[in-house]
Amino acid sequence: MGKRIAVVLAAGKGTRMQSEMPKVLFPVLGRPMIEYVLDALRAVGVEKVVCVVGYRADDVQKALESRNDVVFVEQKEQLGTGHAVQQCLDQLKSSDGGVVVLAGDSPLVQPSSLSKLFETFEEEGHACLLGTLKRNDPTGLGRIVRDDSGVFEGIIEEKDATPEQRTITEVNMSTYVFQTPRLVEALSRLSNDNAQGEYYLTDCPKILKGLGDKVDAVPVLKACEAYSINSREQLAEVERVMAEIGYNKS
């Protein structure tokens, strides 16, 4: 097992926040939301974080300049979450261990869940393992598609889902671990043939499964991890949940 590295996606504008401030810098209980994500990675022994920046990249880099475990990669145009990770190829190609990929808009990600994922991933030798959970209201999130016997098949984005798939309550919270060389392989096969015309990171698990790799999704995420921030309402919701479970305001 090589070193643990991570990719954190932080290039988007966050259009739904209706602000010029990059979404990942919005304060949550007084700190930029991305800081919580980086703290969680540090807590599980990730030695290097590749942070993908784009929209107002300078501002994001400046906000994180004291973090010497973070390197920045620029995504000049925001063509999707898969395209964002494609910008990290140079960094990824020098690694043969596990890589965790997270979104910078999910400050409630828990180190205990990341540890559990890493442990299962290392013990069972997956090419890709994702953490999921069930949500009463899955609206807006990628759904986890399984066959009749419960075997993981892939992630379908809401905008691409059939009405039947939209009734699925198990969701993707963008919590992935990959064997780095297999992630590189999947990224080389992404297409943007979907409802949003974007290169989706969510297609990678299915692509690897199609290549015969061991891929799975396990519902290990905690209830508090069901929240990510795409709007002001969701930001307020996350602050409420954090206060409830004992995060301190700084």
Ligand code: UD1
């Ligand atoms: C994404 C997932 C969805 C999941 C949800 C919650 C995809 C295609 N969909 O949707 O399945 O349920 O997260 O975790 O991945 N970003 C970039 N570059 C881009 C686009 C996005 O860096 O070109 C960054 C954003 O800054 C953000 C993160 O990636 O931090 C996620 O992007 P966002 O637009 O919030 O994706 P969701 O619609 O939430």
Ligand code: MG
């Ligand atoms: Mg999001």
